[in-house]
Amino acid sequence: MSDQNLRCDFCSVPGPAWRYPARSFVAYCAANIAGESVGDWAACDECHALIESEDWQRLTQRSLDELIMNHPEAIAAATALYEDLAALHQKFLEYRTGPPTPLGVSAV
Numbered sequence: 001m002s003d004q005n006l007r008c009d010f011c012s013v014p015g016p017a018w019r020y021p022a023r024s025f026v027a028y029c030a031a032n033i034a035g036e037s038v039g040d041w042a043a044c045d046e047c048h049a050l051i052e053s054e055d056w057q058r059l060t061q062r063s064l065d066e067l068i069m070n071h072p073e074a075i076a077a078a079t080a081l082y083e084d085l086a087a088l089h090q091k092f093l094e095y096r097t098g099p100p101t102p103l104g105v106s107a108v
């Protein structure tokens, strides 16, 4: 796992700071946004904070906002995508295997 190309698995921003151990699973979302989830999940500081406070609604909204920023055409399917992302995050909870560990990215 190379830190350089890592992106947050929740909101896709580069440079995640946390790693959540998880088992692999297959999840299909609308518009091929997410396919297979292989192993650990990376999370940025903000998503990490939302995960730790179990603020799933905001986490899902954040993921959706970032997704639409990167794929403006996805706004047409925003409601369905929100449902898909929420379901994906539920799966993450199910398949998560332990507490998060810092990725050890050097301070900026």
Ligand SMILES: [Zn+2]
Pocket (backbone or CB within 6 Å): 008, 009, 010, 011, 012, 013, 043, 044, 045, 046, 047, 048
């Ligand atoms: Zn994030």
